Every structure is written in C-alpha cells, then in structure tokens.
Amino acid sequence: xxxxxxxxxxxxxxxxxxxxxxxSPISGHTSVYWYQQALGLGLQFLLWYDEGEERNRGNFPPRxxxxxxxxxxxxxxxxxxxLEDSALYLCASSSLDRSYGYTFGSGTRLTVV
Amino acid sequence: DQQVKQNSPSLSVQEGRxxxxxxDYTNSMFDYFLWYKKYPAEGPxxxxxxxxxxxxxxxxxxxxxxxxxxxxxxLHIVPSQPGDSAVYFxxxxxxxxxxxxxxxxxxxxxxxxx
Numbered sequence: 001x002x003x004x005x006x007x008x009x010x011x012x013x014x015x016x017x018x019x020x021x022x023x024s025p026i027s028g029h030t031s032v033y034w035y036q037q038a039l040g041l042g043l044q045f046l047l048w049y050d051e052g053e054e055r056n057r058g059n060f061p062p063r064x065x066x067x068x069x070x071x072x073x074x075x076x077x078x079x080x081x082x083l084e085d086s087a088l089y090l091c092a093s094s095s096l097d098r099s100y101g102y103t104f105g106s107g108t109r110l111t112v113v
Numbered sequence: 114d115q116q117v118k119q120n121s122p123s124l125s126v127q128e129g130r131x132x133x134x135x136x137d138y139t140n141s142m143f144d145y146f147l148w149y150k151k152y153p154a155e156g157p158x159x160x161x162x163x164x165x166x167x168x169x170x171x172x173x174x175x176x177x178x179x180x181x182x183x184x185x186x187x188l189h190i191v192p193s194q195p196g197d198s199a200v201y202f203x204x205x206x207x208x209x210x211x212x213x214x215x216x217x218x219x220x221x222x223x224x225x226x227x
Contacts, residue, residue: 004156031213033213033214033215035217041219042117042119042202042217042218042220043157043202043204043215043217044217045214045215045216048213048214050213055213056213056214058214090156090157092156101147101149101159101162101204101215102159102215103159104149104157104158105156106154106155106156107155107156
C-alpha cells in the first residue's frame with residue numbers, strides 16, 4: 001500500500017511569489033491535514049480537509065489556503081511568500097475515526113529567498 | 114499558548130538502557146495521546162497511542178504511561194537501540210470536539226549511544 005506522497009520534495013521561491021504544494025493520501029483515507037514545521041519548532045496545525053471541505057484551520061493568515069479534490073488529494077497554496085514561511089510542510093491523512101493516528105508524508109521543504 | 118510541552122529538547126542514553134521521554138499538557142479536554150518518531154528528511158511515523166480511559170499501553174519495547182491528574186505522559190523505550198535515535202513528538206487531541214487537530218509538542222531528540 002502506497003503511503004502519503006508529497007510533491008515536490010524541495011521548493012525554492014522568491015519572497016512575494018506563490019507556492020503550491022501537493023499531497024496524495026493513503027487510499028481510503030478521506031481526511032487530509034497540513035502542518036508546518038519551522039526550524040526549531042514543533043508541528044503547527046495548518047488545515048484539515050475532509051470530503052472536499054475545509055473543516056478547520058490553524059492560526060495562520062488567509063494567504064495560506066488549500067483545497068481537496070474529489071480523489072481526496074490536496075493542494076496547499078501559500079501566497080505572497082515571506083521569508084518566515086520557510087519550513088517543512090507536512091501532509092498527513094487518516095481515516096475518519098483517526099483511531100490509528102495520522103500517517104504523514106515526507107514533507108516539502110519550502111525555502112523562501 | 115503551548116498546550117503540549119516537551120521540556121527536554123534532547124536526551125542521550127546508552128544502548129540497552131531505558132529511555133524515558135516526557136510530555137506535559139494543559140488542556141484537560143484532551144482525551145487521546147500519541148507518540149511519533151521522526152528521522153531527518155522523513156515525515157513523523159506513528160509509534161503508539163493511549164486513550165484517556167487507560168493509564169498504560171504497551172507495544173513491544175515501547176510503553177506509554179498517562180497520568181491524568183498530573184496531565185503528564187511518558188514514553189518508555191526498553192531496551193534502547195541505536196536505531197531509536199530520532200526526534201520524538203508527543204501529540205494530543207480532543208476527540209469529541211472533532212476539530213481534526215493534533216496538537217504537537219516541540220519534540221525531544223533522542224540519541225542512543227552504542
């Protein structure tokens with residue numbers, strides 16, 4: 001069974017640009033979660049999508065947005081990039097009851113220069 | 114407001130000995146707790162979890178203890194192996210609120226020396 005896949009692995013953008021990060025969940029998982037791990041910090045909750053709808057978002061500005069497609073894959077978009085957006089962005093998926101926790105992908109390392 | 118705290122940024126133990134990683138939380142509504150392990154350049158991997166109705170859960174070398182009155186949980190690894198060297202995150206959720214949100218601690222870097 002394929003795990004959670006994220007692309008690209010690395011992304012370098014210039015301040016002010018937009019970044020698009022992609023995530024494919026485990027087959028059968030309908031929920032997708034996005035987390036940010038900035039240097040020296042823990043994982044900060046960004047967004048939760050389930051059945052194509054945004055269910056919850058963390059304490060991030062509106063320029064962090066995303067969507068979930070009918071096949072349950074997801075995109076995270078970060079507009080007007082700032083230097084402090086440089087971080088590892090992790091996607092996770094779960095079944096609805098979350099009884100076995102989340103399964104994370106390997107992440108996208110975003111560097112804003 | 115850091116609702117889940119791992120106060121030890123790092124821990125070093127000798128191979129074969131016990132590793133104890135600690136985690137404190139402040140929100141009494143948390144009812145499900147998980148431990149994840151993370152290697153560099155990889156995503157966190159689920160290790161073990163515990164529901165608030167239990168005080169202990171064991172899986173092989175890994176045991177998680179939950180002390181609800183102290184709002185404290187710990188992960189014991191016995192015996193520790195060099196391959197256990199990684200960053201360990203504890204996480205908590207408020208299942209009944211259905212926020213979909215896991216709250217993570219800052220992580221503890223475990224080094225197991227051969």
